[in-house]
Amino acid sequence: MNDLVRIFDRNLFIMLLSIMIGAIIITYFVADVARRSEIESYQEQIKDITTEKNVFENKSKNFTDHIFKSLGSLDFSREYRSSADSYYDVAALIWYPIGEYEKVIVNCTSAMEDYLLGYNNFLNTKVFFNDTIKYSTDVKYTSIINIYKSISQSGANICLLGYNASKILKELAENFSFYGNNTNVSELLEFYNETLLLLGLELGFYMGLLDELEEEYATYFNPVRETP
Secondary structure, eight states, X not given: OHHHHXXXXXXXXXHHHHHHHHHHHHHHHHHHHHHHHHHHHHHHHHHHHHHHHHHHXXXXXXXXXXXXXXXXXXXXXXHHHHHHHHHHHHIIIIITTTTOHHHHXXXXXXXXXXXXXXXXXXXXXXXXXXXXXTTOOSHHXXXXXXXXXXXXXXXXXXXXXXXXXXXXXXXXXXXXHHHOTTSOOHHHHHHHHHHHHHHHHHHHHHHHHHHHHHHHHHHHSOTTOOOO
16 A cells, blocks of 8 residues: 555656646746747847948938039039129120220120030039938938029029120120111110119029028028038
């Protein structure tokens, strides 16, 4: 009888031990599965963060490259316009009033060439700024670039009007040079004055855009920062 009891107790102990070992093993596997799932989740998060970081860095690099290209093109456009303005101003304010019509013709021809270069370059600059917006990483950059786009378009308008003014002034000088002061140029003068009026309005709009740009820089950056 005692032997049966001992056998029963031993079998019961073995069974309980087996149950405990099985429970430990199951718990370990469950914990291991959970741990692996957690690790995979962390790895996915790290992968997503890395991908987002790479996308942001690439976008920032492209933005920097495009903004420098756009601002550089804008500087060239301004140089062309400045050169054209110089030729035109000398023709209109110095040579034309004193009747030096041959010099007016020469200066206006040079002004027309530079105004045309400035016009095309301003339009290209607008395209460059439009491409730059695609890589903007902040709304403040987008706001400022939109103003630069408007400045580029206005600069193109000014160059086109300057071209027209130079062309008309050249035609006036040619008429006076060939036919003397008795020639009838009333229509040309009327067209010339209308062009100068439109040019003045566009110049005012352009200066307003520069003020707006300065305000935007003051809002987002250092208030005393010089506007490019």
